[in-house]
Amino acid sequence: MTGPPRAVSRRFATSFCLLLLVGTPAASLPVAATPEPGAATGTPTIVAVYPNPVAERDAGEFVTVRFPEETALGSCALADDEGSVALPERTVAGTVTLSTAPNRTRSLVTGRVLASAVPSLANAGEDLVLLCDGTVVDAASYRDAPEGEVSRGGAWRALGRTAFGVSSVANADATVFALPDAPEAVRESLRGVDERLLVGGYTFTSERVAAILANASARGVDVRVLVEGGPVGGVAAREARVLDGLVEAGVDVTVLDGPHARYPFHHAKYAVVDDAVLVTSENWKPSGIGGRGTRGWGAVVHDPTLADSLAAVHRADSEWVDGVPWQLYRANATFQECEPSNATYPRVFAPLDADVDRVSLVVSPDTSRDALLGFVRDANESLLVEQMGIGTDTVLLNATIAAAERGVRVRVLVSGAWYAREENAALVERLNERARRDGLDLRAKLAAPRGRYGTLHVKGAVADGEHVLVGSVNWNENAVNRNRETELVLADPEVGAYYARLFLADWRGGVWTLPVLVAGVALAGALLAAWYLRREIAFDRADAAVGWRP
Structure with missing residues (x-):
C-alpha cells in the first residue's frame, strides 16, 4: 500500500467529485483518517473492504459497514470515482456486510450479510466513500489487494484470521x-x-x-x-x-x-x-x-x-x-511413502515439576511478533537462543544483535543438520564476525549432537536465566507473521535454570557416555596425570578454569 499522503489526496479528490455530483456542502468532507473498526463515532463507518476474492471474476466482493444507530440503508450509497451505487431499502443497525454474492460471503464472515451491489472494487486500488442522506460520512482507501485478504483500518489481513490476545x-x-x-x-x-x-x-x-x-x-x-x-x-x-x-x-x-x-x-x-x-x-x-x-x-x-x-x-x-x-x-489427496524414525538416545534430562511464577500463551500470527520481540528486548544480562534456524529477514535477529550491543551476553545455537547447514553456517559466521568487529559478548555455533539426539528442532530461548520460550515458532518471517503457531512464555527461575542447563549441554556438543569399566580406568588415569602435572606446572591464575560460561 502507498503512504498516507497519496491516500489522502486521492480520497479528497474522490470526495470532491462526489460532492459535485450530489451537491453536498464542502463542510461535510472527512478531515481525519478512517476510524479503527469498533470506534464509536456516532456515524456509519466502513469497517472492511474485500476486493479480491478467491473466486473467478472476483465473485463475492463485499464491504462491511457499522451503523451505530438504526439507519434506513436506502438513504445511503457507496461510491468511487466512477460513480455511486445505492444500497438496499432496509433498516439496519450494527455491523452489516454488503455482498455481491451473499451465499458465498455468509460462510466467510460473522454477522448479518445482505445482498447488495457495490462499486466495482479494483484489485489495483480504490478510494471508496460512504454517503448517507447525501453527506459523505466515511471513506476508505486501499492499494494492491492480495487475493483472499480483507482491508481493515488500512491493513491487509487474511480473511477469517483471528485476533487472539495473550x-x-x-x-x-x-x-x-x-x-x-x-x-x-x-x-x-x-x-x-x-x-x-x-x-x-x-x-x-x-x-x-x-x-x-x-x-x-x-x-x-x-x-x-x-x-x-x-x-x-x-x-x-x-x-x-x-x-x-x-x-x-x-x-x-x-x-x-x-x-x-x-x-x-x-x-x-x-x-x-x-x-x-x-x-x-x-x-x-x-x-x-x-x-x-x-x-x-x-x-x-x-x-x-x-x-x-x-x-x-x-x-x-x-x-x-x-x-x-x-x-x-x-x-482427493495423494500421499507420500516414508519410513518412520526408530533411533534411540540416552535419557539424560528428566522432566522437572515446578510451580511456575507466570505463564503466557502466545499464538501466531496474532500476538507472537510483539511478544517475542518483547522477550528479546527485555533481556538484561543473558540471552540463550536455541533454534533450528534464524531467518535473516526477521526482526528477531536484529533484536538479538541489539541485545548484545547493549551489553547482554548472547549465545546462539542453530541446527547443523544437512538440510540447514549451509544457511546456518553463514548465519554463525555473520554473527561471530559482528562480535569480533564490534567487541560484543556474542557467540554463535552449529549444534553437534554427538549421539545425544538426531537433529536440533528447538524453537526456544532463555532470557536472564528465568524467562523461557517453549513452542513451535521458528524465528523467521513466515512463522512470526503468517503461520498458525503456539508458544508458551514461562517466567520462573527454576524452569529457567533447567533449560539453561539443557542449552549448555547442547552448546558443548552433548554428553559422551562410557561403559563403567572404561570410565573407571579413564578416571584413574586422569587422577594419576593430575598428580604428576601438579608438581610440574604452575597456573598463572588461580581461577583460570573457574566460572566458564558458554
Missing part, C-alpha cells in the same frame, strides 16, 4: 521436559484425560499417541485432531493410515486446506487435555514427540484459563471454511 496466568503447576530424553512426558499427559482432548499439529504419524486418543474416544472423551493439509514434502501415507484409524475410532479429524486457507501453514504443536495445555516444538510423529530423533522442548501447564484459551484457538481454526473433514480431504 493469555497469562500466575502460579501454575507445570512439567517441563526435553526430547528425545523424556517422550513419556507427552504420553502420560494425555492418558489421564476425562472430558476433552484437542490436538493441533503440523503432521500426525505417531501410532502410540493415536492409540491413546482412540482409547479416550472409546471412553466418551471429546477427541478432536487438527492438522495441516499441505506440509512440505506432502502428507505421508503413514499419516493417512493413522488418521483413518482415528476416524474409525470416532475421533473428529480436520485438515486445514483449500483456497480459503488463512495461514500458509498450520505449524502449531499442542494439546488441550481437560484443564491443562501441552505445548512443544515437536511434531506428532516418532522422531518428534516419540523421542526417536529430534532435540525439542516441551511443557505441560495445568490451568483452566490457559486451557480454555487454547481450546478457543482450536475451535476457531477447526470451524471456519478452511477446516476440511479428513474423509473429504482424503478423497
